[in-house]
Amino acid sequence: MKSYSGEQVSVYLYLQRMMIRLIQLQFMKSIVCFFLLFSLAHNTCAQNFTNNDLNGIISGFTSLPTDWQAVPFTDINCQATHWSTATPDLTDSSGPAPSTGIVGNPYSGITFLSGLHAASGSGATIYHEGIMQTVSGFNIGCYYSINFFQAVVKQYSDTWDATDSTGSWAVYVDDNLIGLTAISLSSAPYASTSFNWDFRNLIFKALDSTHTIKFLPFDDDSPIANVPFGGLRMGIDSIYIIPVSIPNLDIGNDTNLCPGVVLTLDATITGTSYLWQDNSTNPTLSVSQTGTYWVEVSYGCSVISDTIIVTYSFLINDLGNDTTLCSGKSLTLDATASNATYLWQDGSIDPTFNVSQAGTYWVEVSDTCSVSDTIVISDIQIPSIELGHDTILCTGVMLTLDATTTDVTYLWQDNSTNSTFSVTQSGTYLVQLTSICGTIADSIIVEVIECECSLCVPDAFTPNGIGINVNDRLYIFDKLGYSLDAIQDINFKVFNRWGELVFEAKKSSEIIYPEGGWNGLHIKSGKKMEVGVYVWLLRAQTVNGVRIGPVSGNVSLIR
Template sequence: MLRVCFVLVLFLVPIVGFAQMQNNIWYLGFGNFVNFNTRPPTISYISDKKVRATLFQVESDAPNSVVSDTNGSLLYISNGYTVFDSSFQIMQGSESLEISNFSPMPCVSAKIPGEVNQYYLFSLKNGFVSYGSDYSIKYLPGELYFSIIDMGLNNGKGGMLEDKKFVKLYSGLVGKLVLVRGVCGSIWLLSHEMNSNRYVAFEIDDKGIHEPVFSDVGSYIVGTNMTYKTLLPEGSLSVSLDQSRILTCGGKDNFAELFSFNKNTGKLEFLASLEVAQDSLSQSFGCFSPDGSKVYIGETAHPLSASQYDTSTLYYQYNVNVLNQDSILRSKQFIEKGFGVGLRSHMVIGPDGLVYISNSRKLSAILRPNETAQLCQFVDRFYLENPDIKIVSGFSYSLNNPLVLPDPPSSKDSTFLLSDTLLCAGDAIRMDLGSLGDRFLWQDGSTDSLYTITKPGKYWAQIERGNCTFYDTMVVEPKWVEGLDIPQDTLLCPGDSIVISLPGDFDFRWQDGSLENPYSIRQAGTYWVAIQDSGCVVQDTTIVQEVSFQPVLPDDLSLCEGETLELDIPYDIVGWDDGSINPHHILDGPGVYWLDYLDQGCLFRDSMQVVAGYCEDCRVYVPNIFSPNGDGHNDVLAIQTNCTLSTFSWQIWDRWGTLVFSTRDPSASWDGRVGQSMAPVGVYVFRMNGLTPDGGVRDQGTITLIR
């Protein structure tokens, strides 16, 4: 259980409501939580030793990924290689991740664009694999993986999708991951290659994770011939809240650099290099102020070098409102010295607008980070070590690597055109999309932002804004008369008629000049009626197609004594001559057979005659109808014979003379496909030649394909 130990904020501070509640729970490690759902936020710790021991699997002095729901309630905690649900149990499907690492920023979560309950968990796998008494090490460059967590699984406790678990994306990275909110509902995942000055950015949108975008800019991060004291990949990677700038700290020789970030392209451009101690035994870390006008930098000495360096942290502020390196360097102001250092120190903006600093076994804070150095109110011992919790000396509390949510698309993104509407003949609809984008394309090839619609139809427009493309459609229909009862395109059974009644208060005329009302349709054709209503002539059209008789029984044939013929009829059976309604029917002797069946709602009757045949002859039979609709009955067309064909050829053509099927194998069949496409319904012509033990056989005729 959780027992509240300390109220975190004991100072009068402004509340900045810029954060999503999905980041309102932080796990500091060692059983400690921060709850930003309260004002001021509170720190709680788990008094249950068993639960605390279980959570030890996610202990890390690097930032965790802690995700809450829209109400600020905990969903899951992860350090990249272990995931715990809200009950502090290992999440379903995550038991076998085994992604041990020693990364300074090993994981981060992102809401999957377009999904309600699913999250990406990005993890870096890397670590120190060997070291000696002289602190020499071999460092393994990071491998980037992703997993998908679905909070709809396991009764809301969540689970990992088995086919989307620990999927490798990239390798050769330093141990830093951060997310940047993009445009048009996208997110960027940003990291940096080892032994390179290359930043790697992956765009994430509703189509998935795209190929990386590279920016070769800034200092090299070197990963060879290092010792443990160099902290070669340590430091931080931070994003301004407006998602326009990146701050990178750390590296072999310690640096702090400022970049601009293009949310459309994922590219970085160098802006300035900040002034930090240039040696391999110092570590810098930092972040932006909430309003983006300031950068805060902390400089620490490595704790293993305490005999040579003061074990303290120096804090500085830079004004980055003016993006000029000389001006930025001149703006550097010393804030204060903080006591104690951690193996990894981090600085993060909290949901309440404060800047929190994890440094050794305490939290520090900057209460008014948007103010100048003299007014920013740095507090070193903001939250001290809980005396009931044992913390490994030299390690720091974990802060949260925040979840990033894609910006929800504006309502104009998907409905920038008018709604489907009606148009009277002679009228026009004028549209102006100029304020919505940079480039335009209409369905007729027009690229103007202004467009005039003068006739009914389906219209679409494509708008490009930055690197985003939006698409919308609208249907313009002719103005309809209330009560006009003309059916949509329909079918007519032989011998039937369709009667259309029109409202009696309007002037109307049919396509044949008739003023008849009601109007009777007795044959196939295109029918329209024009009605005048308040000066607007409204016309509606219907196409009537007659359902024609399609033979379903084979031609008259002969059967040997004891021989049967099995038929599968691809229609709804009304009844056979013997009263059966089963589409599977067996003919077992001479006689006249008939059946009644329904085709598209029309009743038809087909018949055939079976006579006793001379059974010594070889027979070759080509069915005249089949229905390749995947129902398991009559799905393929095949030659039927009671003897062996030594030579054989069979060709089928469509009504335009195009060859759609050809074979020399008498056992082959046609599945109704032409290439990868289904052949259309209709009548096809065939020709078949073969050589039987009785001599040559030849046949030609038609085949009907139905669905």
């Protein structure tokens, strides 16, 4: 969407009426000029040169185009050392002086202006010949382009040692240099009348309604030639002033963007100032959200604006936070969106995906944009618990029930919440384990009986057959063997005072009287163990699942 303010021209040309009519160039800030229909030969306004084509009558070396003046040697920008060395020459294909190279064909019209930039007498005398004209009708603050054609007039000559074949024009508005034109080049003969006319233009900003425009030849070589006939002679013709219109401004068409995309609006135009809708003044603006954005670009007295509407796609893709999944359970991931397509990690294209095991899952959802999301799902095993078989304890023996596992809470029959429970009395003991996957439970019946021992271990033995125990081995005496139950599994260990294992029985036949027994020898080396006190440790289980132990005690080895 474009809107213009500033220099707006409405030209009404009704050729069929063939009458003088006022043509108005209307600016929003001021009216620049009025002119007559029949004065449109060059489509110019009041802010232009009189006698643009530099036409005039040649009468010697000091002729000037009509309505133009020579830049005086007293001018701050003129390097001439005397009034006579600051007089440019009106020139055509006949003269005024073919013998010295002041001759040639104009770009247009009947004559052109030729100016010298040279020195003589080892630089004591400097020639610097330029022209100027005062022009009115400028609109203050506006930009104007000075357009003209230039050529190198005097070229190469062995006779005059004229080797300076490049040069340009320095253009001044009042006393301010607005620029040096690009250099022109020619290698034509010294007195050639055919030139390479090059178009040149420079832009300036009007600071007043009236300015004096000056043109002085500029020698790009250093130093300038010290022979006048061999110095630089530049030609200039067809000079016009044209108001500069602000270039076209386009920050783009209305657009829809994908989430996360940053759009840079660029209104850059050399020599201008900027005002965006947020009052920022940079040539560019970064856009990251839906909205209407506009910019005004000012170029002198002209202002142009452009607007763009930016929207963002609201496509959302959210599989949720990483989570856990209980064994045997499933989870449905849902990426459903309106008018969208889907691509999951396994190549499936449905809007939903069923998960039954741990892993990393992702989906890409697309409409005009594409949005991806990923979720990591961990597997949680349902905890297990085993308190063991129902058991019998002797009075004074403590049994520790252990339900320890990870990521659960505990609740025992007495409402305690530790992972273990100590049993010293008969009863039924129950524990519940609760996790995110549910609750499981187990129980055990413990009977505590008064007994000297169920499996009795003597407190001394004499492996040499002499002493308190006439048996030469250490036995365990099974009092349960007289009942309907019997020992099924047993583990009996004996340690010396340093904690070294010196004997182990893993079967009933290895320790239950009258079989097996410990003969007082080291289990590995076979050496006799020394007299002393040894520690024993017993664990056993009956055929009916009754657990005995762990219980421990001391036994003395006597010889």
